[in-house]
Amino acid sequence: MALAPPLCHLLAAPPPSTSAAADAAHDHAGALAPHRRASPLRRRGRLFLACRVPAAAPSARGVAAEAAAGRPTVLVTEKLGDAGLELLRRFANVDCAYELTAEELRAKVSLVDALVVRSATRVTREVFEAARGRLRVVGRAGVGIDNVDLQAATEAGCLVVNAPTANTVAAAEHAIALLAAMARNVAQADASLKAGKWQRNKYVGVSLVGKTLAIMGFGKVGSEVARRAKGLGMDIISHDPYAPVDRARAIGVDLVSFDEAISTADFISLHMPLTPSTAKLFDDETFANMKKGVRIINVARGGVVDEDALLRALDNGTVSQAALDVFTEEPPPKDSKLVHHEHVTVTPHLGASTSEAQEGVALEIAEAVLGALKGELAATAVNAPMVPAEVLSELSPYVVLAEKLGRLVVQLVAGGSGIKGVKIGYSSSRDPDDLDTRVLRAMVTKGIIEPISSAFVNIVNADYVAKQRGLRISEERILLDGSPEIPIDSIQVHLANVESKFAGALSDEGDIRVEGEVKDGKPHLTLVGPFSVDVSLEGNLILCRQVDQPGIIGKVGSILGKMNVNVNFMSVGRTAPGKQAIMAIGVDEEPEKEALKLIGDIPSVEEFVFIKL
Ligand SMILES: NC(=O)c1ccc[n+]([C@@H]2O[C@H](COP(=O)([O-])OP(=O)(O)OC[C@H]3O[C@@H](n4cnc5c(N)ncnc54)[C@H](O)[C@@H]3O)[C@@H](O)[C@H]2O)c1
Numbered sequence: 050m051a052l053a054p055p056l057c058h059l060l061a062a063p064p065p066s067t068s069a070a071a072d073a074a075h076d077h078a079g080a081l082a083p084h085r086r087a088s089p090l091r092r093r094g095r096l097f098l099a100c101r102v103p104a105a106a107p108s109a110r111g112v113a114a115e116a117a118a119g120r121p122t123v124l125v126t127e128k129l130g131d132a133g134l135e136l137l138r139r140f141a142n143v144d145c146a147y148e149l150t151a152e153e154l155r156a157k158v159s160l161v162d163a164l165v166v167r168s169a170t171r172v173t174r175e176v177f178e179a180a181r182g183r184l185r186v187v188g189r190a191g192v193g194i195d196n197v198d199l200q201a202a203t204e205a206g207c208l209v210v211n212a213p214t215a216n217t218v219a220a221a222e223h224a225i226a227l228l229a230a231m232a233r234n235v236a237q238a239d240a241s242l243k244a245g246k247w248q249r250n251k252y253v254g255v256s257l258v259g260k261t262l263a264i265m266g267f268g269k270v271g272s273e274v275a276r277r278a279k280g281l282g283m284d285i286i287s288h289d290p291y292a293p294v295d296r297a298r299a300i301g302v303d304l305v306s307f308d309e310a311i312s313t314a315d316f317i318s319l320h321m322p323l324t325p326s327t328a329k330l331f332d333d334e335t336f337a338n339m340k341k342g343v344r345i346i347n348v349a350r351g352g353v354v355d356e357d358a359l360l361r362a363l364d365n366g367t368v369s370q371a372a373l374d375v376f377t378e379e380p381p382p383k384d385s386k387l388v389h390h391e392h393v394t395v396t397p398h399l400g401a402s403t404s405e406a407q408e409g410v411a412l413e414i415a416e417a418v419l420g421a422l423k424g425e426l427a428a429t430a431v432n433a434p435m436v437p438a439e440v441l442s443e444l445s446p447y448v449v450l451a452e453k454l455g456r457l458v459v460q461l462v463a464g465g466s467g468i469k470g471v472k473i474g475y476s477s478s479r480d481p482d483d484l485d486t487r488v489l490r491a492m493v494t495k496g497i498i499e500p501i502s503s504a505f506v507n508i509v510n511a512d513y514v515a516k517q518r519g520l521r522i523s524e525e526r527i528l529l530d531g532s533p534e535i536p537i538d539s540i541q542v543h544l545a546n547v548e549s550k551f552a553g554a555l556s557d558e559g560d561i562r563v564e565g566e567v568k569d570g571k572p573h574l575t576l577v578g579p580f581s582v583d584v585s586l587e588g589n590l591i592l593c594r595q596v597d598q599p600g601i602i603g604k605v606g607s608i609l610g611k612m613n614v615n616v617n618f619m620s621v622g623r624t625a626p627g628k629q630a631i632m633a634i635g636v637d638e639e640p641e642k643e644a645l646k647l648i649g650d651i652p653s654v655e656e657f658v659f660i661k662l
């Protein structure tokens with residue numbers, strides 16, 4: 050039975066770097082391995098549908114085969130839970146190198162296929178540039194991806210995945226711990242007693258019951274904080290412009306405006322991501338609009354607060370206390386006035402730091418990274434479309450067809466005529482809403498761009514690269530009356546306003562047009578311009594236009610035979626007997642120039658083109 054083709058090329062890396070540094074690297078677990086063109090995970094030629102990496106250890110034979118074929122290399126730059134590390138080590142060489150300087154990170158990154166970080170590693174544009182195209186996946190073992198330059202990752206075609214759920218409860222519990230500790234001066238009283246003092250009057254706290262808590266950002270952590278704070282008898286309001294009202298209502302929380310939230314709350318807990326629009330959202334003006342004596346908890350990101358403004362608000366009494374787990378700069382400067390302020394309780398970014406959360410996060414990220422290295426699109430992809438595994442499985446033969454059609458059509462363009470508009474048509478009996486074509490569009494783009502540039506294109510950067518090159522890609526669905534079980538009957542690719550080096554490929558409208566279908570799981574070319582053909586899109590292709598008459602097939606076949614070129618497929622399409630015909634010939638080897646010249650010299654052959662698929 051034919052195996053489904055792998056989807057590795059969806060996330061394919063560019064050709065390997067041949068740098069001396071890469072060659073010199075060591076090949077054993079815990080050290081950097083030299084780059085190999087295809088990792089065993091990518092080479093198996095199987096479609097990996099299960100998102101989970103099998104829990105059982107691979108067989109000894111499997112391990113040996115993988116070792117022989119070369120394993121991907123994963124660099125881990127921050128402490129990761131053991132279970133995740135073990136899982137990574139089963140399928141990859143793992144280099145754990147903590148507390149790297151930016152320069153050390155840049156030096157190592159071109160030697161690895163994946164990088165796993167937490168919040169302390171800054172994965173900047175310079176890091177992606179230093180990777181020189183080898184890095185295929187960045188795994189953020191946690192939620193916040195503000196330390197990863199997503200735009201640079203996308204431009205580099207590097208997938209970024211995170212582990213968004215495993216530390217939610219830990220972060221929510223830490224927010225509650227800080228809320229209670231702050232209200233009862235636990236940290237200050239502890240330090241005082243340890244310093245030999247007994248200050249019962251100084252550390253009188255405030256009660257939580259009946260107080261209003263405003264949760265700023267009603268996402269995963271925010272909603273878990275709300276549930277827990279309700280149990281403490283607090284009244285909860287929340288501000289989140291994007292949260293569904295129903296979800297908030299279901300746990301008894303009112304979503305209110307920003308101004309209402311900050312002006313009515315006794316406690317404010319921050320749970321939004323750090324983005325350009327939330328950076329320093331809590332500034333002098335915001336603090337001035339808060340209820341006098343408000344208490345603030347920040348377990349989200351230091352950067353959402355203007356820390357100088359918070360210090361002023363603490364000093365003038367607008368904010369009576371703050372509990373901070375996160376800081377604009379981490380670690381904060383040793384002499385930070387905020388950290389040393391007597392009304393501020395601090396922890397060193399411990400929100401996710403429970404053993405349970407760290408094991409969960411490590412496993413979650415290891416699975417996502419290994420899946421991505423195998424060519425799967427992770428469910429937690431941050432900079433790529435999330436296409437469910439079953440959709441990918443179904444579309445996998447069409448993925449190959451889409452790329453081949455792209456490669457074919459671009460080689461029909463006459464040199465010098467720039468490609469601007471690409472139209473992709475999908476003939477299908479399926480409701481357009483049930484047909485996710487993003488992967489196919491990316492693969493047509495890859496097929497068109499890669500043969501004519503040094504860019505490498507994958508599902509992560511396809512739209513970006515197309516835009517950069519001024520390529521307008523439009524899609525059209527052609528609804529057929531048929532069984533919706535087959536996702537796609539045919540894919541058409543049209544290039545508008547270009548000259549062709551093979552006039553036979555021009556449609557009546559003057560576009561270069563090719564069409565293909567999947568037959569027995571294999572990509573077939575079924576239409577060139579107005580000519581119907583049927584040739585498997587494998588190896589190389591010769592397209593030949595001639596006047597339809599007996600003997601031409603034999604002449605071309607014998608020229609190729611004499612030159613030792615194996616013909617694997619041949620198909621002739623014609624407009625009418627005795628009129629124009631197109632011969633599509635699949636060949637295993639690239640014919641010598643001489644053979645091509647001899648074909649061109651056959652009197653009735655009007656034009657021909659050789660295409661590498
Ligand atoms: N301290 C820690 O160790 C720790 C641990 C986990 C998460 N975090 C941080 O907590 C934050 C929340 O994490 P999460 O998993 O709940 O993320 P999430 O994506 O589930 O929730 C974030 C919520 O913020 C909302 N939001 C976005 N912009 C907003 C704005 N301007 N005003 C109000 N709400 C806005 C979003 O709509 C979303 O509902 C992130 O910053 C994350 O990095 C910190």
Ligand SMILES: O=C(O)[C@H](O)COP(=O)(O)O
Pocket residue numbers: 167168169190191192193194216398400401402
């Ligand atoms: O965004 C997160 O997941 C938290 O801030 C945790 O960060 P950490 O992995 O560095 O603890």
